[in-house]
Amino acid sequence: xxxxxxxxxxxxxxxxxxxxxxxxxxxxxxxxxxxxxxxxxxxxxxxxxxxxxxxxxxxxxxxxxxxxxxxxxxxxxxxxxxxxxxxxxxxxxxxxxxxxxxxxxxxxxxxxxxxxxxxxxxxxxxxxxxxxxxxxxxxxxxxxxxxxxxxxxxxxxxxxxxxxxxxxxxxxxxxxxxxxxxxxxxxxxxxxxxxxxxxxxxxxxxxxxxxxxxxxxxxxxxxxxxxxxxxxxxxxxxxxxxxxxxxxxxxxxxxxxxxxx
Ligand code: PEP
Numbered sequence: 001x002x003x004x005x006x007x008x009x010x011x012x013x014x015x016x017x018x019x020x021x022x023x024x025x026x027x028x029x030x031x032x033x034x035x036x037x038x039x040x041x042x043x044x045x046x047x048x049x050x051x052x053x054x055x056x057x058x059x060x061x062x063x064x065x066x067x068x069x070x071x072x073x074x075x076x077x078x079x080x081x082x083x084x085x086x087x088x089x090x091x092x093x094x095x096x097x098x099x100x101x102x103x104x105x106x107x108x109x110x111x112x113x114x115x116x117x118x119x120x121x122x123x124x125x126x127x128x129x130x131x132x133x134x135x136x137x138x139x140x141x142x143x144x145x146x147x148x149x150x151x152x153x154x155x156x157x158x159x160x161x162x163x164x165x166x167x168x169x170x171x172x173x174x175x176x177x178x179x180x181x182x183x184x185x186x187x188x189x190x191x192x193x194x195x196x197x198x199x200x201x202x203x204x205x206x207x208x209x210x211x212x213x214x215x216x217x218x219x220x221x222x223x224x225x226x227x228x229x230x231x232x233x234x235x236x237x238x239x240x241x242x243x244x245x246x247x248x249x250x251x252x253x254x255x256x257x258x259x260x261x
Contacts, residue, residue: 041142
């Protein structure tokens with residue numbers, strides 16, 4: 001059985017003090033939820049402080065992720081942060097190819113592949129984000145787009161590496177819009193993504209790889225999304241900014257494991 005994973009993407013919200021205060025409030029709320037992997041992805045400046053706070057207060061099951069990184073190990077890349085620097089600060093995961101990075105910062109499938117491979121080489125788990133725009137969905141190009149993003153974004157990975165990464169399906173039209181994909185819509189895509197992983201890598205890799213859903217996940221819709229067999233968790237933006245709301249989403253994912261037993 002795949003272990004659910006729920007990740008908070010705070011985007012460009014919360015300064016250092018706010019991030020630490022959130023973490024102190026949030027961590028005890030999920031301390032008893034042992035069947036779910038919980039991840040916080042704050043802005044860069046708060047990463048080491050969150051790692052320290054969680055360690056000091058004994059919340060070792062909550063992992064910290066970066067929202068972005070550079071693929072090169074070091075060099076003249078003003079403003080960038082390397083995966084080695086992230087690892088040295090205790091960061092365990094990194095978002096790669098979020099639609100905001102693709103759209104606003106012109107990230108390409110090839111660049112996303114470089115970062116994905118660099119993250120794995122550095123021992124950091126990539127959360128590789130894929131998703132179609134509304135225009136692509138309406139012109140029946142959803143699977144064509146997703147197939148390309150997976151084929152190019154994960155090119156060169158071994159089946160074992162694919163088994164250990166996270167794929168996040170985030171329809172662009174559902175991110176920050178309040179328009180959540182229906183559980184059936186999302187599950188259909190997750191199943192197709194798993195078929196693509198099976199064809200490109202192996203059945204075992206496809207069955208082991210966790211595919212999480214992102215796009216307007218809230219406490220009110222999380223439980224229903226989690227009942228779908230191919231949805232292995234959530235990547236949460238807006239609703240993760242408030243500790244109680246994010247904790248409710250984590251709780252909904254834990255229900256998934258209880259019902260599956
Ligand atoms: C995201 O940014 O990854 C996201 C899913 O945002 P929201 O939950 O706000 O739609």
